[in-house]
Every structure is written in structure tokens, then in C-alpha cells.
Amino acid sequence: MAFESANGAMGVMIENLSLSFGQTEVLKGVNLEIKPGEFFTFLGPSGSGKSTLLRAIAGFGPRPSGRILIGNDDVTHLPPWRRNVGMVFQSYALWPHMTVRRNVAFGLEERKVPAKDIRDRVDAALDLVGLLELAERRPSQLSGGQQQRVALARTIVVEPRILLLDEPLSNLDANLRVQMRREILDLQRKLALTTIFVTHDQEEANTISDRIAVLNDGITQQVGSPMELYDEPENRFVAHFLGTANLIDGAVQNRDGKTVFAARDGTIFPLDGAQIEAGDQRTAMFRPQSLRILSQSAPQEDALKISGKVEHREFLGSLFRYSVRVGENMLLVDDKHHVGRSTFDVGETVMLGLDTKQVRILTK
Amino acid sequence: MKSIARGHWGPGVVALFLGLFLFVFLIVPVVKVIYVAFQDPNTGALTLINFVDFFRTSLFRESFINSLYVASMSVVLSSAFALPLAYFTTRFNFGGTALIQTLGIIPLIMPPFVGAVAMLLLFGENGSINLLIDEWFGFTIPFMEGLNGVILVESIHYFPFILINLSAALNNIDRAMEESAQNLGASGTRLFRRIVFPLAMPGYVAGASLVFLKVFDDLGTPLLLNINNMLAPQAYLRITSIGISDPMGYVISVILVAFSLLALWTSFLALKGKDYATLQKGGGGLMKRDLGRWEKIGCYAVVIFILLLVLSPHVGLAILSFGTVWSYAVLPDAYTIDHYFRVFSTSSQYITNTLLYAGLAATIDVVFGTAIAYIVWRTNLIGRQWLDYMAMGAVAVPGVVIGIGYLRTFFDYNVPVIDKPLASWWVIIVIALAIRRLPYALRACMAALQQVSVMLEEAAENLGANKRRTVARIVVPLMTGGIVAGFVTSFATAAVELSATIMLVSAESDAPLAFGIYEFMQSASGRGPGAALGIVAVVIVGLATYASHRFIARKEAERTPGIAVTTGV
Ligand SMILES: Nc1ncnc2c1ncn2[C@@H]1O[C@H](COP(=O)(O)OP(=O)(O)O)[C@@H](O)[C@H]1O
Ligand SMILES: [Mg+2]
Numbered sequence: 001m002a003f004e005s006a007n008g009a010m011g012v013m014i015e016n017l018s019l020s021f022g023q024t025e026v027l028k029g030v031n032l033e034i035k036p037g038e039f040f041t042f043l044g045p046s047g048s049g050k051s052t053l054l055r056a057i058a059g060f061g062p063r064p065s066g067r068i069l070i071g072n073d074d075v076t077h078l079p080p081w082r083r084n085v086g087m088v089f090q091s092y093a094l095w096p097h098m099t100v101r102r103n104v105a106f107g108l109e110e111r112k113v114p115a116k117d118i119r120d121r122v123d124a125a126l127d128l129v130g131l132l133e134l135a136e137r138r139p140s141q142l143s144g145g146q147q148q149r150v151a152l153a154r155t156i157v158v159e160p161r162i163l164l165l166d167e168p169l170s171n172l173d174a175n176l177r178v179q180m181r182r183e184i185l186d187l188q189r190k191l192a193l194t195t196i197f198v199t200h201d202q203e204e205a206n207t208i209s210d211r212i213a214v215l216n217d218g219i220t221q222q223v224g225s226p227m228e229l230y231d232e233p234e235n236r237f238v239a240h241f242l243g244t245a246n247l248i249d250g251a252v253q254n255r256d257g258k259t260v261f262a263a264r265d266g267t268i269f270p271l272d273g274a275q276i277e278a279g280d281q282r283t284a285m286f287r288p289q290s291l292r293i294l295s296q297s298a299p300q301e302d303a304l305k306i307s308g309k310v311e312h313r314e315f316l317g318s319l320f321r322y323s324v325r326v327g328e329n330m331l332l333v334d335d336k337h338h339v340g341r342s343t344f345d346v347g348e349t350v351m352l353g354l355d356t357k358q359v360r361i362l363t364k
Numbered sequence: 365m366k367s368i369a370r371g372h373w374g375p376g377v378v379a380l381f382l383g384l385f386l387f388v389f390l391i392v393p394v395v396k397v398i399y400v401a402f403q404d405p406n407t408g409a410l411t412l413i414n415f416v417d418f419f420r421t422s423l424f425r426e427s428f429i430n431s432l433y434v435a436s437m438s439v440v441l442s443s444a445f446a447l448p449l450a451y452f453t454t455r456f457n458f459g460g461t462a463l464i465q466t467l468g469i470i471p472l473i474m475p476p477f478v479g480a481v482a483m484l485l486l487f488g489e490n491g492s493i494n495l496l497i498d499e500w501f502g503f504t505i506p507f508m509e510g511l512n513g514v515i516l517v518e519s520i521h522y523f524p525f526i527l528i529n530l531s532a533a534l535n536n537i538d539r540a541m542e543e544s545a546q547n548l549g550a551s552g553t554r555l556f557r558r559i560v561f562p563l564a565m566p567g568y569v570a571g572a573s574l575v576f577l578k579v580f581d582d583l584g585t586p587l588l589l590n591i592n593n594m595l596a597p598q599a600y601l602r603i604t605s606i607g608i609s610d611p612m613g614y615v616i617s618v619i620l621v622a623f624s625l626l627a628l629w630t631s632f633l634a635l636k637g638k639d640y641a642t643l644q645k646g647g648g649g650l651m652k653r654d655l656g657r658w659e660k661i662g663c664y665a666v667v668i669f670i671l672l673l674v675l676s677p678h679v680g681l682a683i684l685s686f687g688t689v690w691s692y693a694v695l696p697d698a699y700t701i702d703h704y705f706r707v708f709s710t711s712s713q714y715i716t717n718t719l720l721y722a723g724l725a726a727t728i729d730v731v732f733g734t735a736i737a738y739i740v741w742r743t744n745l746i747g748r749q750w751l752d753y754m755a756m757g758a759v760a761v762p763g764v765v766i767g768i769g770y771l772r773t774f775f776d777y778n779v780p781v782i783d784k785p786l787a788s789w790w791v792i793i794v795i796a797l798a799i800r801r802l803p804y805a806l807r808a809c810m811a812a813l814q815q816v817s818v819m820l821e822e823a824a825e826n827l828g829a830n831k832r833r834t835v836a837r838i839v840v841p842l843m844t845g846g847i848v849a850g851f852v853t854s855f856a857t858a859a860v861e862l863s864a865t866i867m868l869v870s871a872e873s874d875a876p877l878a879f880g881i882y883e884f885m886q887s888a889s890g891r892g893p894g895a896a897l898g899i900v901a902v903v904i905v906g907l908a909t910y911a912s913h914r915f916i917a918r919k920e921a922e923r924t925p926g927i928a929v930t931t932g933v
Binding site: 058059060079080081082083084085086087089090091092093095096097106107110111154155158 | 550551
């Protein structure tokens with residue numbers, strides 16, 4: 001398999017990786033293939049094993065079973081200092097007893113690079129992150145964003161095979177977070193460096209990643225581009241974790257030659273046009289923006305009309321989000337807001353229209 | 365209006381009182397001592413002649429060199445004990461960790477002079493160990509000869525200061541500091557030398573300067589080992605034999621204070637600007653690894669060796685207190701409990717005096733400590749920081765200096781009613797103990813107050829409690845753990861204080877335990893009872909320490925469930 005691209009970027013292959021802390025199994029057979037030059041993200045809730053997986057790639061933590069390949073090189077049993085992967089720690093881990101310059105030079109010194117080259121390369125790396133003039137400062141004299149940049153410079157200056165970033169933005173305030181994630185992406189593109197990024201924030205993951213692996217409970221739930229994951233989630237967890245979803249339990253049935261979804265409470269959703277196998281224990285998933293509230297007077301051409309009662313209403317600026325009770329289910333409906341748009345009150349009975357092409361049937 | 369006025373003036377009045385107390389009982393005596401050192405004894409003019417005389421006298425030059433030598437060598441030897449232990453516990457998954465940590469309270473529960481005589485019997489020229497070595501190998505080792513004895517005894521007692529500070533520094537290192545170095549290619553000794561060692565250095569220096577200071581100022585140990593050619597014993601001997609007007613005692617005091625300040629300054633510099641904790645968010649200490657079979661055996665051997673050494677004064681003291689005659693023999697000829705009978709029947713005033721003095725001193729300390737902490741952190745009185753500085757300044761003032769200062773300052777002042785000089789009234793001993801131990805109590809109170817959120821106080825005030833009521837009902841109850849810790853530290857160390865007390869005791873009936881032990885140990889026949897008294901002291905202090913640990917642990921347990929524990933993502 002070609003794990004090295006033309007420009008030298010390397011892929012990462014993770015095969016059936018399992019890992020335990022004592023009795024607790026934290027990773028349970030993870031399989032992933034990360035392409036050379038890709039910006040890849042591990043996304044998942046706190047405690048799902050993202051850091052553990054990332055650290056295993058860098059060689060930290062308990063000894064795992066399975067295999068980790070970087071390029072064509074099996075690194076599973078190499079100690080951290082022999083792997084040549086760059087890792088930026090969540091806390092940055094800048095050494096407080098060294099200046100910025102000494103921090104950045106550290107990895108090159110360990111690699112016995114000649115002193116003159118070290119100087120040039122440190123300057124270049126600091127220049128790249130825009131901190132050349134702060135080279136003689138101590139880490140404690142830098143702001144959070146600047147520390148973050150030093151940590152990046154310290155890592156990329158050794159030209160690692162891949163770059164690992166563990167929640168690098170979590171210690172920054174909101175504005176800086178948006179700015180830094182663009183800077184990180186620019187840097188990654190410029191260096192064409194295969195990068196694995198860990199976050200629990202789906203917005204961060206969506207905006208920065210080529211592809212995302214959603215992790216939960218030590219296993220990958222789904223891998224795909226941000227849009228694929230949003231549009232075609234494979235299970236309830238992914239549907240929920242990426243955005244807001246309506247999930248209704250029921251069965252896919254054939255009625256009079258038409259495929260329909262029968263919810264537990266008897267509500268029937270026609271699934272016309274879709275090629276879906278019949279079966280019990282299914283879940284219908286659709287996003288709140290796939291539902292519309294139909295004013296009684298408007299022409300009603302939607303594929304499905306159901307009536308329900310408004311129980312909550314939240315104003316979110318660009319839209320109103322209604323919770324509408326339909327039988328036993330509570331459905332979330334997004335209604336785009338603009339000046340003069342009429343609203344519906346709590347307690348009001350409304351008709352809902354559903355674009356059935358947007359409905360996805362989940363088996364898990 | 366009235367309560368507002370009181371709320372406004374209350375802290376000011378308290379601050380003024382505290383300031384006055386510290387001024388009269390700390391600043392004035394110390395300034396007096398320094399002043400006298402620079403005064404011509406005949407004319408009273410300011411001069412350096414006393415210092416010139418000091419350095420012209422060969423005995424004083426020798427004492428000065430000896431004190432420096434003993435303090436430095438004690439740092440070296442203490443480091444040799446502390447370094448392996450700190451390294452084992454922070455680096456390896458090691459069963460002895462809890463054991464090693466408990467060593468930390470050894471210097472607290474028994475000051476070095478108490479065990480000094482017992483050490484002589486164990487390690488001296490004709491002591492048990494040398495008798496055995498001589499029998500087996502035909503030579504002896506001068507463990508206790510001259511200054512060696514002082515160095516050994518002091519190191520055994522004070523090495524935990526280095527152990528505690530160094531272990532804390534190592535444990536505070538964010539694991540990511542080490543991991544990022546590994547990630548960049550460093551490992552093994554290079555990693556240790558470039559990352560771990562520099563990060564732990566400030567902690568080591570802080571501990572080492574404390575050991576230096578303690579040893580340099582110590583009076584009891586050299587006195588009991590009969591080593592007089594050191595600074596503190598010289599100061600004591602000059603004042604007690606020649607008299608309160610002899611300038612040499614004052615010159616020595618100035619030198620002792622100067623070196624104490626130097627040691628504190630060193631520790632301050634080491635820690636200054638190196639608040640590495642703020643940059644190290646994770647903490648959690650270094651990566652620990654499992655030991656191999658032989659490594660484990662090696663580690664345990666080292667730990668057990670050091671442990672035996674550290675406990676030898678206690679063991680020796682216990683044997684001595686139960687032994688009949690013990691000389692030129694590995695162990696005493698026979699055992700008896702007569703020494704304890706003698707101590708309890710004839711010398712129980714030592715014990716009751718100690719409980720009274722140390723109890724009063726510790727009470728004063730926590731009351732003043734709480735008040736100073738509150739004034740410094742919670743009011744905006746002008747100059748409030750000076751209360752803190754003054755109180756903490758006592759750290760730099762050796763007991764000998766307090767003793768000399770009090771004698772000089774308060775001898776002319778007759779206490780009304782009892783018609784005695786203040787300097788020879790037992791209350792002065794309590795005040796000296798309170799002043800000397802105030803820094804410990806103050807630190808504990810400050811730490812405790814910092815954990816009480818201002819919002820909790822504001823909530824009480826919002827509900828109608830004035831400042832005084834808020835302090836009494838909210839602040840003090842929440843500080844209880846810290847206050848108890850402060851009380852016990854003050855009590856335990858005051859109960860065995862010797863250097864200031866030995867100068868201020870004017871009558872046998874006023875003397876505390878430490879003085880009693882010293883008196884007994886002067887004669888060979890008094891060693892048994894002296895050791896028994898020492899054991900009593902260890903038991904009192906040990907019990908107090910244990911009780912406070914239990915109490916604080918229970919307080920902690922009560923409080924923690926209320927605090928939501930959140931872990932980072
Ligand atoms: N050093 C450790 N010892 C024991 N359990 C650990 C350790 N580190 C992580 N874990 C456990 O492994 C699981 C995954 O942790 P982690 O990889 O840090 O999650 P994430 O980064 O996704 O928040 C958690 O349940 C955590 O409690
Ligand atoms: Mg994590």
C-alpha cells in the first residue's frame with residue numbers, strides 16, 4: 001500500500017488497536033487509515049479514548065495490542081523518542097526553565113544537528129509562527145496563544161513524520177480559538193504534513209478536518225468527511241453528536257407496494273423513492289431543518305403531513321426551534337426567522353411537513 | 365451606625381495591637397542585640413571593634429569555621445539520604461513510598477539534641493556499632509568524633525526537609541514536560557539532566573537552605589555532644605559564664621542572623637520567578653515504572669538502611685530509658701522502668717510546664733496567625749503587609765538570639781505585683797516560644813484562609829452578619845483544619861524547643877521538658893531519666909501530631925463531597 005505521497009507526507013495505519021489501563025479496556029480494537037497529507041480529526045466526548053489513541057501513536061501510555069504503522073514503518077514497539085512523530089500537548093508543556101529559543105532548539109539538539117543549522121532552523125520555525133522577536137523570552141512571559149505557537153514551532157522544527165495535536169485550542173479563549181484553528185490549518189497545508197487533531201468540539205472538527213473519525217467508548221463509530229457524517233450518520237450516536245437530530249424508533253414496512261416507516265405509536269412516514277429493506281428495530285433520523293411548519297392556509301404539497309402541538313419554543317437568532325409533540329414523539333422543528341415572520345405559540349396545534357428524501361434509516 | 369463604626373475600627377485596633385506585640389517582643393530585642401554588637405562596651409559609642417576582636421580570637425575564628433563546616437556537611441549528608449529516597453518514590457512504582465513519606469515527620473516529633481546522647485552510645489568510639497565492628501573487623505569508625513557527631517545527628521534529623529521539598533517539586537512536574545522531551549527524541553539520563561533535574565532544582569535548594577539554617581543555628585545538639593567550639597554554643601557560654609554585658613555573644617548573634625538571612629535569601633532566589641506550577645497544568649509527577657527483581661531488592665536495601673539510621677536515635681533513646689548501666693557494651697547490662705518512676709515522681713513539673721507553655725504559645729500563635737492572615741488578605745489597612753513580614757521575620761532569628769535579646773531588653777523591666785524582672789518570669793518563655801513558632805502557624809492559617817472563598821463571607825454579610833460575626837461564624841469554622849495544623853506544629857515544636865528556653869529559664873521549677881532533658885543528660889547517672897523524659901516528649905508530640913492528622917483528615921472528608929470535582933477533557 002502506498003503510504004507515502006510524492007511530497008514525502010506519510011500515512012498512518014492503525015490495525016485492531018486495543019489498550020487497557022489495568023483492568024479497564026479503553027481502546028477496543030480501533031481500525032483507521034489516515035492518508036498522507038490529510039488533516040484528520042478524532043472527535044468524541046470526553047473520556048471516549050481520543051487522547052489515549054493519539055498518545056499510543058506517539059508511543060505513550062500502556063503497551064497496546066494491534067499494530068501502528070507510520071508510512072511503511074511498524075512503530076508499535078518503538079519507544080517515544082525513536083518514533084519521530086511531533087506531538088503538541090494540550091497544556092503545551094513548554095519547559096519553564098528554558099527560553100523560547102532553547103525550547104525550540106531542544107529536538108534539534110537531541111538529533112545532533114550542527115549548531116549553525118540549529119540557529120537557522122529555529123529562526124525559520126519561529127518566523128513561521130510569527131514569534132521570532134520573542135525568542136529570548138521565557139514561556140511564562142507569553143500569552144496563551146503565543147505559548148501555543150511556540151509549542152507548534154518546537155514540534156515542527158524537527159520535521160516530524162506526522163503531527164499530533166491533542167485539544168490544542170482548549171486553553172484559548174473563543175476568538176483566539178477561531179483564529180488559531182485557521183493558522184494551524186494554513187500551516188498544515190503549507191507543510192503538507194499529515195496531521196491528527198483531537199477535539200470534543202464538533203464545530204472545530206467540521207471547520208478544520210478533511211476527514212473525521214467519531215470515537216465513543218473506545219471504538220470508532222464512523223469515519224468520513226464532515227458532510228458525510230452529518231448527512232449520512234450510521235448510528236444514533238453519530239447522528240446526535242454531530243448536530244441536532246430527530247430520532248424515532250419503529251419499523252420499515254412494505255404497505256401496498258410502498259415503503260413506509262411505522263413509528264411505535266402508529267404514525268406512518270412514507271419513504272417514497274428510497275430503496276430501503278424492510279425490518280424491525282429501525283430508527284428514522286432527520287434534522288430539524290427537514291421539517292417545516294405549514295401555515296393552515298398555504299398550499300400543502302409536502303410528502304408528509306402530520307399534526308402536533310407546540311410545547312416549547314426557543315429563539316436562536318437565525319431561527320426559531322420548536323418542540324412539537326406528535327403522538328409519543330417530541331420532534332424538533334427549525335423555522336427560519338426573518339423580520340415579520342409569524343410565529344407559533346406554545347399550546348398551538350400545527351401541521352408539520354417533512355421532506356421524506358431527507359429521512360435516513362439507522363439500524364443501530 | 366454603631367456596628368458599622370465597630371466593623372470599621374475593629375481590624376485596625378487588632379492590627380495595631382499585633383504590630384505592637386511583634387515590635388516589643390521581636391523587633392526591639394533583635395535590634396537591641398544588633399545595636400550592642402556594634403557598641404563599644406566601655407564608651408557606648410558605635411564601633412566595629414567587637415567584630416575585629418571576634419575575628420582576632422582564634423577560638424571564635426575556629427567556631428565560625430566549624431559552624432560553616434558542620435552546616436555545609438550536614439547539607440551534603442542530608443542530600444545523600446534524601447536524593448535516593450525522593451528519586452525512588454517519584455520514579456518507580458514502589459511499595460515503600462508511604463513508609464518514606466512518613467519519615468517527613470521525624471524532625472518534627474524529636475529534635476536532634478534529644479537523641480544526641482543515645483547516638484553517642486550507639487555510634488560513639490565505644491558505642492555498640494563500633495564495638496561490633498571492632499570485634500569483627502578489628503577497627504573502629506569515628507562516626508561521632510568531634511564535629512562528625514554533630515553532622516551525623518543533624519543530618520539524620522533534618523534530611524526530611526530536603527526529602528519533602530524535593531519530592532514535592534518532582535511530583536509537581538507536569539508529566540507532559542517529560543513526554544514532550546521524549547517526543548522530541550530525549551531519553552534516559554539526558555532527559556533527566558536537561559528537563560527533570562532543572563525543574564526539581566528550586567525545590568532542592570529550598571530544602572537544602574532550610575537544613576543549612578537549622579543546623580547553623582542549633583544550640584542543643586553541640587551542647588549535648590559537648591562540642592563547644594561552634595558559634596551558637598559560644599554565644600550561650602559567653603552570656604551564661606561571663607555575663608549579659610559581654611559583647612561577643614552579641615557579635616555571634618549578628619553573625620547567626622546574617623547567615624540565616626543568607627540561607628533564606630538563597631531559598632527565595634531559587635524559588636523566585638520559578639513558579640513553575642503555573643506553567644505546568646497537569647501535575648501528576650513523572651512517569652513511574654515498575655522495578656525489576658534486583659532493582660527492587662536494591663531499592664529496599666537502601667530504604668531500610670536509611671530508615672534504620674533515621675530511627676536509631678529513637679531506638680537508642682528507648683533502650684537508654686529502660687537500661688540500667690550502659691557503657692562499653694553493645695547493649696545495657698539489664699533493664700528497668702525505674703527511670704520513668706524517677707521522672708514522674710521527682711520531675712513531673714517539667715512535663716506540666718511544657719504542656720502549659722507549649723499550649724499557651726500555640727494558642728497565641730493560632731489566634732494571632734488567624735488575625736494576621738485575615739488582616740492581610742481581607743482588609744485594606746495601610747501597611748498590613750508589614751504584620752506578615754514582621755511575623756515571618758522570626759524565621760531568620762535563631763533561638764539563641766531571641767534568648768540574648770530578651771535577657772538584655774527585659775531584665776531591667778520589673779513586672780508589677782510579682783516584683784520580678786520580666787526576663788526571669790515564666791511568661792517570657794511562653795512569649796519567646798510564641799514568637800519563634802508564629803511563622804509556622806501563620807503559614808498554616810494563611811493557606812487555610814486562601815481556601816475560603818470571599819463569596820462565602822459576602823453571602824453572610826449580605827444576610828446581615830457584621831465583620832466580627834462573619835469571621836466568627838463563617839471564616840474561622842472553615843479554617844479549622846488549617847488552624848489545627850498550625851496549632852499542632854507550633855505546639856509540637858515549642859514543646860521541645862531548647863535554644864531560647866535554655867537562656868530564659870531562671871528557676872528549676874519553671875523549666876520545661878527540653879531543659880530537663882538537658883539537665884539530666886549532663887551527668888552519667890542522669891542519662892537514664894533524661895532518656896525517659898525524652899521518650900515522654902516524643903510520645904506527647906507524637907500523639908498531638910497523630911491526633912491532628914486524624915482530625916484534619918476527617919475535616920477534609922466532610923468538606924470534599926460538597927466540592928464538585930471536575931476533570932479536564
Ligand atoms: N492514566 C490513566 N489511568 C487510568 N485510566 C485512564 C488513564 N488515562 C485515561 N484513562 C481512562 O481512559 C479513558 C479515555 O481517556 P482519554 O483518552 O483521556 O479520553 P479523551 O481524551 O477522549 O477525553 C477514560 O475513561 C479515562 O478515565
Ligand atoms: Mg483528552
